[in-house]
Amino acid sequence: MVQGRERGVRYGNGDNAVLRLVLWQVWDSKCCWCGEPVEYRNAQIDHIIPKTVRHARLQELKVRFGLADDFDPHDPQNLAPICVRCNPRKSDTDYEAPFLKTVLDCADNRRAAVISRVLSFGASGKVAERLLIARAAGLSDQAIREEFEEHAPLLARILSLVDYQSFVLVDVALNQSERCQAVDVSLDRRGRATKALVEEVCGSDLGSLLGQPIAQLIEDLDESIQSDFEYMDSDAPVRAGDGREYLTINVDTVDFERTDKSIRFLLRGSFSAGMPTSLLLSNPKDGAEQLQEGATLSGLVQCDVHWTFAGFEASECLLEELVLDNCSSQIHLN
Numbered sequence: 066m067v068q069g070r071e072r073g074v075r076y077g078n079g080d081n082a083v084l085r086l087v088l089w090q091v092w093d094s095k096c097c098w099c100g101e102p103v104e105y106r107n108a109q110i111d112h113i114i115p116k117t118v119r120h121a122r123l124q125e126l127k128v129r130f131g132l133a134d135d136f137d138p139h140d141p142q143n144l145a146p147i148c149v150r151c152n153p154r155k156s157d158t159d160y161e162a163p164f165l166k167t168v169l170d171c172a173d174n175r176r177a178a179v180i181s182r183v184l185s186f187g188a189s190g191k192v193a194e195r196l197l198i199a200r201a202a203g204l205s206d207q208a209i210r211e212e213f214e215e216h217a218p219l220l221a222r223i224l225s226l227v228d229y230q231s232f233v234l235v236d237v238a239l240n241q242s243e244r245c246q247a248v249d250v251s252l253d254r255r256g257r258a259t260k261a262l263v264e265e266v267c268g269s270d271l272g273s274l275l276g277q278p279i280a281q282l283i284e285d286l287d288e289s290i291q292s293d294f295e296y297m298d299s300d301a302p303v304r305a306g307d308g309r310e311y312l313t314i315n316v317d318t319v320d321f322e323r324t325d326k327s328i329r330f331l332l333r334g335s336f337s338a339g340m341p342t343s344l345l346l347s348n349p350k351d352g353a354e355q356l357q358e359g360a361t362l363s364g365l366v367q368c369d370v371h372w373t374f375a376g377f378e379a380s381e382c383l384l385e386e387l388v389l390d391n392c393s394s395q396i397h398l399n
């Protein structure tokens with residue numbers, strides 16, 4: 066299921082410049098075709114399956130690559146940064162290559178991160194816009210560089226007064242499967258102070274600090290949904306929890322507790338997650354399993370992480386409140 070707010074994040078809807086910057090960031094500043102690092106100013110937005118492809122051809126490609134019926138070529142699942150050298154060289158033969166499936170999979174994995182970052186730009190408004198202009202201007206130009214150096218200290222001072230959001234992308238290895246989930250954790254000023262503390266004092270990065278507790282949160286979410294669905298009014302058994310499309314955690318407060326040899330971090334915040342096509346029904350009459358639309362989840366979470374000189378220990382993520390939307394209404398049996 067695609068939510069209305071998410072639907073807004075697509076090529077041609079609003080500011081493609083922000084979308085271009087975010088794609089470039091989320092793809093680690095690399096061209097999706099040659100894999101080489103690309104400067105922001107030389108990065109363009111690539112429609113992996115070209116936006117000009119004819120309808121019949123698109124239908125063929127959907128079948129071939131197992132894409133959803135409502136596949137939208139302008140959605141971030143079909144967008145990636147491409148360098149100015151590769152872009153003109155893409156030809157129709159490229160669409161046949163198995164390589165294209167790999168690029169599409171990469172885009173799909175990064176879709177949630179792209180969407181939440183684009184949305185955060187929308188919320189923080191002018192500051193992001195100015196940063197974007199400064200970045201696009203190109204600091205290798207001597208005149209621009211001098212101007213930047215002159216004004217940067219002032220900019221930094223202004224930025225320190227503004228509470229803007231930034232993100233940490235956490236790759237979470239899930240215990241029960243081969244899968245890895247990319248989770249976006251948004252940080253305000255205090256969250257960034259935590260990040261700095263973790264990096265400078267603990268010598269680690271916030272991503273690896275949060276990986277294990279978030280994996281646990283994901284397990285708890287799956288369990289809660291599973292038990293919720295078991296109570297549903299249906300003759301058929303229901304199975305839930307077949308992967309999340311996105312998971313975003315907003316850290317609202319951070320507390321520290323320091324002793325001589327250890328630091329305890331207590332992060333609290335809210336989360337939202339989507340689980341499209343995640344419900345499977347086994348119909349006892351014909352044994353058919355049916356893929357359902359899915360659910361959105363939101364709630365409150367508390368993450369308790371304990372660091373000593375030996376490393377991180379006793380980390381846990383507690384699910385404090387869980388709200389499930391759009392589930393029961395979409396269950397239907399053939």
Ligand SMILES: [Zn+2]
Nearest residue numbers: 096099148151
């Ligand atoms: Zn390239």
